[in-house]
Amino acid sequence: MRVYNFSAGPAVLPEEVLKEAADEMLDYNGTGMSVMEMSHRSKAYDEIIKTAEQDIRDLMNIPDNYKVLFLQGGASQQFAAVPMNLMKNKKAAYIITGQWAKKAYQEAQIYGEAVAVASSADKTFSYIPDCSNLDIPEDADYVYICENNTIYGTKFKNLPDTKGHILVADVSSCFLSEPVDVTKYGVIYGGVQKNVGPAGVVIAIIREDLITDDVLPGTPTMLKWKTQADNDSLYNTPPCYGIYICGKVFKWIKKMGGLEAMKAHNEKKAKILYDFLDSSKLFKGTVAPEDRSLMNVPFVTGNEELDAKFVKEAKAAGFENLKGHRTVGGMRASIYNAMPIEGVEKLVAFMKKFEEENG
Numbered sequence: 001m002r003v004y005n006f007s008a009g010p011a012v013l014p015e016e017v018l019k020e021a022a023d024e025m026l027d028y029n030g031t032g033m034s035v036m037e038m039s040h041r042s043k044a045y046d047e048i049i050k051t052a053e054q055d056i057r058d059l060m061n062i063p064d065n066y067k068v069l070f071l072q073g074g075a076s077q078q079f080a081a082v083p084m085n086l087m088k089n090k091k092a093a094y095i096i097t098g099q100w101a102k103k104a105y106q107e108a109q110i111y112g113e114a115v116a117v118a119s120s121a122d123k124t125f126s127y128i129p130d131c132s133n134l135d136i137p138e139d140a141d142y143v144y145i146c147e148n149n150t151i152y153g154t155k156f157k158n159l160p161d162t163k164g165h166i167l168v169a170d171v172s173s174c175f176l177s178e179p180v181d182v183t184k185y186g187v188i189y190g191g192v193q194k195n196v197g198p199a200g201v202v203i204a205i206i207r208e209d210l211i212t213d214d215v216l217p218g219t220p221t222m223l224k225w226k227t228q229a230d231n232d233s234l235y236n237t238p239p240c241y242g243i244y245i246c247g248k249v250f251k252w253i254k255k256m257g258g259l260e261a262m263k264a265h266n267e268k269k270a271k272i273l274y275d276f277l278d279s280s281k282l283f284k285g286t287v288a289p290e291d292r293s294l295m296n297v298p299f300v301t302g303n304e305e306l307d308a309k310f311v312k313e314a315k316a317a318g319f320e321n322l323k324g325h326r327t328v329g330g331m332r333a334s335i336y337n338a339m340p341i342e343g344v345e346k347l348v349a350f351m352k353k354f355e356e357e358n359g
């Protein structure tokens with residue numbers, strides 16, 4: 001039996017995609033082998049990766065002057081790759097909205113001067129700071145954000161005014177959850193294990209003029225975006241199977257109606273949960289309402305023992321991975337694209353029952 005999996009990542013994938021992959025496990029499309037077993041230089045694989053790229057281009061409306069790279073190393077590897085590839089002046093502005101932004105900021109300090117131009121640390125990252133008039137150093141090479149904060153459940157509803165600087169965004173936990181205007185960014189990247197596919201793949205969408213040989217001295221060949229771009233993500237063996245699953249998820253999103261439809265579906269799901277949290281006498285959301293994420297919904301009862309009891313009883317009832325991040329406690333329901341609406345409806349019904357029994 002499948003559970004309702006509210007994990008923040010690796011996370012729920014569309015059941016249809018998993019079934020298709022299972023059907024093709026022993027014999028992919030008449031090749032007599034699994035995608036796991038085939039050469040990344042084979043004709044069959046070439047078609048898989050090219051189709052995946054075209055499908056994400058269609059979904060996100062990615063202009064021709066942006067490259068789509070399928071990389072490894074997790075989102076965390078890009079915390080280093082971003083400064084290595086972009087820090088020409090050895091200076092960059094970081095907006096600190098949570099642990100992932102902070103880790104990227106700390107990593108950048110290894111390579112140059114990372115300047116924290118805004119932060120929401122004063123209120124445990126429960127809101128997005130005003131980024132309409134930031135004090136960005138003139139010579140900053142880029143402005144960096146973590147667009148959706150997986151741990152704290154906040155999301156940038158408006159992009160910062162970068163004052164003409166390149167915007168770099170980690171979108172790991174909101175990838176393909178709604179339409180985006182790619183042209184507003186220099187770099188969009190994310191680990192796929194939150195909303196798109198299996199861990200091990202990072203997708204980076206990078207404006208072509210930012211992909212150059214002019215990288216910091218000592219940049220490893222593999223971390224130089226140009227190496228990957230010049231070789232269509234096949235410089236070395238890519239995470240073949242993971243890319244294949246991502247490709248299936250892209251097809252699934254297309255079938256569901258694309259990113260507009262995903263957004264409507266995600267808004268509907270999130271509203272069910274937030275409306276309940278706003279009316280509940282026991283459970284409370286922890287995020288400033290205007291900055292709430294559609295993907296990650298943290299909440300608390302205000303009593304740690306009761307939180308633990310809730311997580312335990314929810315698990316027994318088939319609602320998995322509701323425990324909050326180990327550093328913040330409480331609960332968190334991650335309701336990514338593949339979480340069906342019934343999952344959220346049933347969770348809320350369960351929360352109501354728990355509230356009656358424990359209120």
Ligand SMILES: *Cc1c(COP(=O)(O)O)cnc(C)c1O
Binds near residue numbers: 073076146149171172
């Ligand atoms: C999970 C996550 C990361 C880290 O991803 P890895 O692939 O484990 O390196 C980075 N940023 C955000 C926003 C995340 O949600």
